[in-house]
Amino acid sequence: MHPLAFLLISLHQTFTNAQLFQVSIDIQDSC
Incomplete structure (x- = not known):
């Protein structure tokens, strides 16, 4: 591969x- x-x-x-990690943090914050 190049x-x-x-x-x-x-x-x-x-x-x-990083995007998935940020989303999971957002979900935790809203709970």
Whole structure:
């Protein structure tokens, strides 16, 4: 795989995980 493509996928995965983490915090705060 192209190194740059791998970097983009890693960044996207990290961003997605951060989004999910933020959503879970929001849900906990509302409870």
